[in-house]
Ligand SMILES: Nc1ncnc2c1ncn2[C@@H]1O[C@H](COP(=O)(O)OP(=O)(O)OP(=O)(O)O)[C@@H](O)[C@H]1O
């Protein structure tokens with residue numbers, strides 16, 4: 001197995017033009033990190049610290065102002081088409097198409113990849129079943145609960161068999177019990193299928209439950225703290241990490257505070 005990192009940010013910065021035209025705004029500040037194949041990395045940080053901007057850079061939706069983003073040896077922005085079917089995304093809101101049934105929503109990614117029609121349908125049905133949605137294939141999103149819709153979007157992301165899963169606060173609008181179920185379902189599926197995942201959240205417990213590693217961002221996006229979790233980490237160890245994360249987050253100026 002190659003020891004090269006699977007995902008690498010090297011000195012990545014992203015500036016946006018300010019809406020009032022007065023120069024630029026730095027959202028990501030010389031961010032560097034590496035993620036190995038098979039890792040689940042949770043990214044934690046206060047609102048506005050640049051998590052989604054990092055996510056969009058990783059997904060190739062926006063271009064860095066400077067620095068290098070490398071995913072499996074390719075540039076996700078410049079080689080966007082190369083990543084079709086290789087990156088699965090689960091967004092904060094399910095982003096399902098309201099006029100397509102659950103099955104047709106899951107089929108969408110497979111159709112874009114020109115998969116064989118019969119095979120695609122079997123795959124989509126299989127994923128809906130694995131996510132506890134057998135019997136709901138023909139339901140439209142409006143007839144499904146928030147948790148069920150989010151399951152459909154997870155099924156949609158996994159159905160194309162991507163190597164990498166990117167999740168931007170996918171469970172934040174769900175009640176805690178449903179979120180907990182989906183979290184363990186998600187980590188099980190990632191591990192079982194040998195995927196690599198980046199999971200953004202602003203819940204400390206969620207980050208600790210999901211991540212093999214937790215990266216805490218300060219604003220503009222840069223790593224303020226990092227901890228590696230492993231299954232054998234005891235309760236005291238987790239509490240320690242939790243306290244440290246709380247401390248690191250509380251050191252940061254609130255987003256609403258005046259900028260100097
Ligand atoms: N397209 C854009 N144009 C201008 N500014 C932007 C753009 N996208 C993001 N920003 C700014 O960059 C900063 C970081 O935003 P981002 O959405 O990455 O934060 P976040 O950490 O994901 O926050 P949240 O937890 O609320 O989702 C914010 O101040 C935001 O206003």
Ligand SMILES: [Mg+2]
Nearest residue numbers: 051052053168
């Ligand atoms: Mg965000």
